Amino acid sequence: MGAVVGLGVGIGLLLIWSAFALPRSDASAHAARAPSRVRRLLNSAGLQDVSVAGFLGLCVACGVIAAVVVQAVSGTQPVAVCFGVLAGYLPVTVVASRARRRRREFAEVWPEAIDNLASAVRAGLSLPDALAGLSVRGPEPLRPAFESFALDYQVSGRFGDCLDRLKDRLADPVGDRVVEGLRIAREVGGGELGRLLRNLSGYLRDDLRTRSELESRQAWAINGARLAVAAPWLVLLFMSTQPDVITRYKSPAGVIVLVVGSAICVAAYRMMMRIGRLPIEQRILQ
DSSP, X not given: OHHHHHHHHHHHHHHHHHHHXXXXXXXXXXXXXXXXXXXXXXXXXXXXXXXXXXXXXXXXXXXXXXHXXXXXXXXXXXXXXXXXXXXXXXXXXXXXXXXXXXXXXXXHHHHXXXXXXXXXXXXXXXXXXXXXXXXHHSOGGGHHHHHHXXXXXXXXXXXHHHHHHHHHHHOXXXXXXXXXXXXXXXXXXXXXXXHHHHHHHHHHHHHHHHHHHHHHHHHHHHHHHHHHHHHHHHHHHHHTTOHHHHGGGGSHHHHHXXXXXXXXXXXXHHHHHHHHSOOOOOXXXX
């Protein structure tokens, strides 16, 4: 009898422990599987083949090369360090600009792609065939992703897995919504799929029209912020060719001026960009 009671108490304690321990383990495993911020940036720029380590190595290499060149020209270490940091951040700026340009390009062509998909579904094509058809009849920027989807589906025949890989290739919030809508229509039946796609196409056209008007009005704020931040550093770069002037930044007062100026530039630039940039839709269905 005592053994039975002990076994029951042990099983109860084990169940209580698993109720608290297993969710944390799943959460940590999900966090480990979640892509890093750099990985998300590379994916949104269409650089899925570039590794995070390689990209970070490029940033470090650019920073070191710039610091060495400025040090050789000016002979002032604080100035060389500042330009090394700026050069190290340059690849991030280029990739972020590429991601914004790619997102804007996708936003312009998604309504056409969705109309094409709705027409194919209305004509009686299956969802895999309709998606594969976008590799030929779809907009040019989206064709490589759907061409890879068509090849994946021909090889594996697993529609859900192919949709997951399609989302990873697109790395676009609108693409996530379209893919998840198609997944639901495939699994539970979607009699309203055509209407859903047409409504989504109309919504995207209205959003694109409104966003284009706002971006054209707020472009002066973004361009002004970039010019205001770049101007003092260009002046400092030109001053690096004058040794009698640039050597003043070797003193503690010169280092303080560089540090304070850098902090002010970063804070002002981030503030102006936050004021002048429109909100970006996040990928909540990835």
